[in-house]
Amino acid sequence: MIQFPAEQLANLHRLAPELVLCFFGILIMVADPFLGPAKQRILGWLAFVGTLVALGAVRLMALDQGMAYNNLISADAFSIFMHVVVIGSAALAILGSMQYLEQEGIQRGEYYALVLFASAGMGILAGANELVTAFIGLEMSSISTYILAGFRRRAVKSNEAGLKYFILGSFATAFFLYGIAMVYGSTGTTRIDLVRDALEKLITAQGRLDSLSIVGLALIFVGLGFKVVAAPFQIYGPDVYEGAPTPVTALLASGPKAATFALMLRIFYVGFGTADGLWFWAIAISAVLTLCIGNFAALVQTNVKRMLAYSSIAHAGYILVAFAAGTVYGVAAVLFYLAAYVLMKVGAFLVIAHLGQRDEQRLKITDYAGLGTKQPVLAACFTLFLFSLLGLPATGGFLGKFFAFQAALDSRIVWLVVIAAINSVIGAYYYLRVIIAMYFWEPSKDYTPSKVAPAVVLALTIAAIGTLYLGILPSHVLDYAKAAADSLTLH
Amino acid sequence: MTLPFIVFFVCAILAVVGALTLILAREPIHSALALVLVMVSLAVLYLLLGAEFIAAVQIIVYAGAVMVLFVFVIMLLNAGVEERTDYSKLAKYAGLPLGIFLLLALAYWMFDSFIGKQIANGVGGTNASVSTRELSAQLFQKYLFPFEATSILILIAILGALVLAKKDE
Numbered sequence: 001m002i003q004f005p006a007e008q009l010a011n012l013h014r015l016a017p018e019l020v021l022c023f024f025g026i027l028i029m030v031a032d033p034f035l036g037p038a039k040q041r042i043l044g045w046l047a048f049v050g051t052l053v054a055l056g057a058v059r060l061m062a063l064d065q066g067m068a069y070n071n072l073i074s075a076d077a078f079s080i081f082m083h084v085v086v087i088g089s090a091a092l093a094i095l096g097s098m099q100y101l102e103q104e105g106i107q108r109g110e111y112y113a114l115v116l117f118a119s120a121g122m123g124i125l126a127g128a129n130e131l132v133t134a135f136i137g138l139e140m141s142s143i144s145t146y147i148l149a150g151f152r153r154r155a156v157k158s159n160e161a162g163l164k165y166f167i168l169g170s171f172a173t174a175f176f177l178y179g180i181a182m183v184y185g186s187t188g189t190t191r192i193d194l195v196r197d198a199l200e201k202l203i204t205a206q207g208r209l210d211s212l213s214i215v216g217l218a219l220i221f222v223g224l225g226f227k228v229v230a231a232p233f234q235i236y237g238p239d240v241y242e243g244a245p246t247p248v249t250a251l252l253a254s255g256p257k258a259a260t261f262a263l264m265l266r267i268f269y270v271g272f273g274t275a276d277g278l279w280f281w282a283i284a285i286s287a288v289l290t291l292c293i294g295n296f297a298a299l300v301q302t303n304v305k306r307m308l309a310y311s312s313i314a315h316a317g318y319i320l321v322a323f324a325a326g327t328v329y330g331v332a333a334v335l336f337y338l339a340a341y342v343l344m345k346v347g348a349f350l351v352i353a354h355l356g357q358r359d360e361q362r363l364k365i366t367d368y369a370g371l372g373t374k375q376p377v378l379a380a381c382f383t384l385f386l387f388s389l390l391g392l393p394a395t396g397g398f399l400g401k402f403f404a405f406q407a408a409l410d411s412r413i414v415w416l417v418v419i420a421a422i423n424s425v426i427g428a429y430y431y432l433r434v435i436i437a438m439y440f441w442e443p444s445k446d447y448t449p450s451k452v453a454p455a456v457v458l459a460l461t462i463a464a465i466g467t468l469y470l471g472i473l474p475s476h477v478l479d480y481a482k483a484a485a486d487s488l489t490l491h
Numbered sequence: 492m493t494l495p496f497i498v499f500f501v502c503a504i505l506a507v508v509g510a511l512t513l514i515l516a517r518e519p520i521h522s523a524l525a526l527v528l529v530m531v532s533l534a535v536l537y538l539l540l541g542a543e544f545i546a547a548v549q550i551i552v553y554a555g556a557v558m559v560l561f562v563f564v565i566m567l568l569n570a571g572v573e574e575r576t577d578y579s580k581l582a583k584y585a586g587l588p589l590g591i592f593l594l595l596a597l598a599y600w601m602f603d604s605f606i607g608k609q610i611a612n613g614v615g616g617t618n619a620s621v622s623t624r625e626l627s628a629q630l631f632q633k634y635l636f637p638f639e640a641t642s643i644l645i646l647i648a649i650l651g652a653l654v655l656a657k658k659d660e
Binding site for chain 2: 015108120135137139144150153210211212214215
């Protein structure tokens with residue numbers, strides 16, 4: 001007799017953020033037809049409230065940590081840290097979307113519902129302790145973002161971005177799924193903590209790892225490497241990031257990336273943690289390629305949005321450097337980097353979204369000439385984000401890089417740190433070029449600045465204060481990151 | 492050679508041929524029919540593994556419902572013969588050999604693995620038949636969460652269709 005698993009309802013609170021996000025997503029879908037075109041903005045604020053309530057629900061989750069749903073979901077400090085990062089990035093992206101969507105004439109409820117569903121998927125990714133669950137979470141976040149990338153239906157570039165992302169993304173998902181099948185074939189389980197035990201047994205029995213599980217891990221890396229836009233799977237990245245509506249690009253570059261890194265950490269550090277040095281070279285080589293391709297390609301870009309797309313590829317490289325460390329400190333460095341990265345990247349893309357004006361016409365670096373005199377506050381904000389991306393002291397980006405390099409040095413991977421540091425210097429060129437254009441170039445005459453909406457002001461203020469806070473007083477967040485890293489590797 | 496063995500190879504070859512035809516055919520309707528072939532041969536493979544329920548679902552949902560939709564869409568769109576752009580040189584001279592290499596490497600590693608050796612020696616393979624009862628117990632108890640989360644996933648897909656199909660105001 002099959003009984004209804006009542007005990008599974010007992011720990012529903014460990015899924016509270018996802019439940020809240022889905023609830024608000026459905027609420028927006030239902031409310032959408034009742035609101036006239038003029039009142040669509042309310043839905044945006046409703047979505048923002050949804051993310052705030054979800055952040056509150058994360059607090060609830062933190063009160064009683066543990067496993068949920070037959071150990072498929074893990075509500076540990078690691079998951080909580082990543083939940084705050086991804087839901088925070090969704091909140092900022094929603095704030096940055098309202099004015100943009102109105103100006104493009106695509107203000108619709110489905111947009112916000114999709115953002116919320118996507119962040120629910122990212123939340124599942126952050127907490128998944130089982131590969132099939134992780135797969136569903138990955139698909140939730142991916143499919144939502146495929147649609148969001150093509151949301152400007154009248155723009156050819158946006159269509160291209162949506163289609164390209166959809167086809168290549170599905171291809172990458174297939175790799176991930178194939179990898180799961182291989183790992184299941186070799187270990188007989190899809191639960192990440194049990195995979196660890198099974199592999200340990202296999203190693204003691206045979207003296208080496210089963211080749212099926214190695215191939216499985218390699219395929220999983222292909223699938224997830226695609227989602228975090230790591231080289232050599234980065235081909236689609238710049239086109240999609242450039243073509244997608246800019247607030248969507250802000251979300252794409254932050255939330256899904258962070259959530260996928262969280263899943264990667266769990267699979268590599270927990271599931272395959274006992275296999276010493278198995279994945280080190282894959283991660284290290286990918287890190288070098290990602291850094292070099294991202295930074296060198298960004299050097300020649302004249303479109304600022306595309307340049308920042310390459311820059312976000314490069315940043316995935318710095319994160320991989322910390323990832324390669326293979327220690328608890330490495331995990332903490334990845335987490336801190338992700339927190340800092342999300343703030344500065346969303347901030348930078350939201351500034352671009354605002355300055356792009358109607359139909360995203362003004363994206364060239366020449367369009368940024370003289371911004372420092374025309375819109376000093378906005379220019380100062382953008383400068384701060386660029387400095388942080390560049391890695392100047394007193395910003396979150398600097399400490400993120402610092403901890404990442406330190407983690408790699410602690411594991412004696414000096415060559416990787418040297419390459420990353422050289423890349424960091426190369427990166428300075430293209431960030432500084434934008435700043436120089438803003439402050440020293442002659443402003444173009446035909447440009448009339450548009451008013452910055454209160455929601456965008458709020459988003460940029462949060463991102464700017466967060467970036468400075470992480471740069472000046474990092475100890476609080478770093479402690480959380482360390483606790484999260486401990487909870488991940490505790491098993 | 493036992494009968495299941497022969498059936499396996501026939502269906503496996505049919506599935507691969509179907510998949511290749513699906514990609515290479517220039518008429519969309521030929522691709523759709525090739526896909527039916529793939530789905531049906533896969534259903535037989537599931538049957539061989541003792542998963543009757545999955546095989547039935549495969550036929551009803553994939554070969555039946557989904558394919559009918561495909562054929563209808565092709566008919567309604569009046570899709571003509573596929574136009575080919577110039578083949579990418581990189582795909583032709585680097586992609587194809589690398590793809591074949593990946594295929595061979597995967598086959599080798601699978602054969603080399605613990606499970607692969609067991610199957611090759613006739614020891615392993617799955618003999619645990621997956622009954623519908625067991626499957627539902629797994630699905631609604633152990634894997635309840637991914638099952639429920641799939642409903643949100645479907646909701647997202649519906650939303651996506653809505654976004655793409657809705658008229659601009």
